[in-house]
Amino acid sequence: MNTIQANGYPIHFNEKGYSELNKFLSENKYSNIFIFADSGTNEQCLPVFLPNLETDLAIEIIEFEAGEENKNIETCIELWKVLTELKGDRKSLVINVGGGVVTDLGGFVASTFKRGIDFIHVPTTLLAMVDASVGGKNGVDLGSLKNQVGVINVPKMVLVDTQFLETLPQNQMRSGLAEMLKHGLIYDKKYWNLFSDLNNLNTDDLDVLIHQSVEIKNSIVMQDPTENGIRKALNFGHTLGHAIESYFLENDTKATLLHGEAIAAGMILEGYISFKKELIAESDYLEIKTVINSIFDKIIFEEKDLAPIQELLVHDKKNEYGTIQFALLDGIGNIKINQIAENELIIDAFLDYNS
Incomplete structure (x- = not known):
């Protein structure tokens, strides 16, 4: 499937996405990579994603609890703290591997940490592929109110790999x-x-x-x-x-x-x-x-x-x-x-x- 050019970033599909991601990593001098995943995608999707990643950069996997109820500012605070403890800096890269909660929340955390660091979305659910990861909306819920706090800020790329759909109920x-x-x-x-x-x-x-x-x-x-x-x-x-x-x-x-x-x-x-x-x-x-x-x-x-x-x-x-x-x-x-x-x-x- 052909790459779609969005507003300031490309949306790549399947095998081509990994080659473009690895090319991007080789051409940009990042200090390290943080992969955000929830408890479900860490178990089911990272074993598919990580073998396709070609880089000598240090990689840290940061997991948080799955579910819309965890898409809140409290989770963001914990992630900001972890990024700080792991010596994240302005040249760190965040890769969000997961569904809409992961891409929404991960994009928001990256957009606000140290006033903004680069991030990439790797959506693993159908909803995230066709909606949440596209368009630059990142944010969290305020209590039960959907997406009340957030920013519009685009990723460096989106990688849609439809084989992740095999893990979905x-x-x-x-x-x-x-x-x-x-x-x-x-x-x-x-x-x-x-x-x-x-x-x-x-x-x-x-x-x-x-x-x-x-x-x-x-x-x-x-x-x-x-x-x-x-x-x-x-x-x-x-x-x-x-x-x-x-x-x-x-x-x-x-x-x-x-x-x-x-x-x-x-x-x-x-x-x-x-x-x-x-x-x-x-x-x-x-x-x-x-x-x-x-x-x-x-x-x-x-x-x-x-x-x-x-x-x-x-x-x-x-x-x-x-x-x-x-x-x-x-x-x-x-x-x-x-x-x-x-x-x-x-x-x-x-x-x-x-x-």
């Missing part, structure tokens, strides 16, 4: 599919249509779909790196999806949702809002609902859940001047940003989701 693969579905809905109807029947897809097909998904996200980010305009399109499904994810994360009576599971529900809900605001036809909405529900288990929303979820919407990063802003579909394959939805319409969306 099915729920993690589905979680990544949510972002790929979103890319079709907001940008390319033909791409969306490819997901109407996943039964006939093989490994090579998935590689091509991943490459296309990265191309879509990169194309949008290149137009608007700092999210002042069209990049907000990537938040379709995320206004309600992030609120749902945060609510389930902080509520001890609820099972924690994977990011993609919450976003899948968010896309159905925001698809309903798009339909009711006459931006898409009812047939389009029903198609979206049917396809997503064929891939993801339905989430149970009780009446008592709705008010707290709505209250969390005020923390969405797209909001301006106290107004909750949605990115809504304008037909499948197109988007309208900075849209408003009344509370009653949001409640109706949940009622329809439950029906």
Whole structure:
């Protein structure tokens, strides 16, 4: 698969990625390399990654606990301390090997340590490959509120190796599919249509779909790196999806949702809002609902859940001047940003989701 040129860095794929990484290491005079991995990727992915790394530099592996609940400033403090103890300096390089938590958090730690050191992303989950590692967003959660603290700062490169997907359980693969579905809905109807029947897809097909998904996200980010305009399109499904994810994360009576599971529900809900605001036809909405529900288990929303979820919407990063802003579909394959939805319409969306 061809390299994709992003805004100031390349995105390499599979075998070519390792040769480009090793060439990069030989051409740049780093003092040492720190590899960030969570407990899962340290065990399952580093045995695949490390044999492909060709360098005489000292390498330190720094592991932290896996899970969204550890994507916080406390983990960052521990990592900053470890980097300091291991004599990290301005010429150190961080390589983040892992899913979205590792790339988000690792990129933030590197971007702030000694006012910023270079880093590379090696995403190991489908979600991280098509979304988290692309676009330069790095950050952590504030309590249960998603990505409230962070920076936009690009890596030196991204290396997408799809063989890491063989280590993923099915729920993690589905979680990544949510972002790929979103890319079709907001940008390319033909791409969306490819997901109407996943039964006939093989490994090579998935590689091509991943490459296309990265191309879509990169194309949008290149137009608007700092999210002042069209990049907000990537938040379709995320206004309600992030609120749902945060609510389930902080509520001890609820099972924690994977990011993609919450976003899948968010896309159905925001698809309903798009339909009711006459931006898409009812047939389009029903198609979206049917396809997503064929891939993801339905989430149970009780009446008592709705008010707290709505209250969390005020923390969405797209909001301006106290107004909750949605990115809504304008037909499948197109988007309208900075849209408003009344509370009653949001409640109706949940009622329809439950029906």
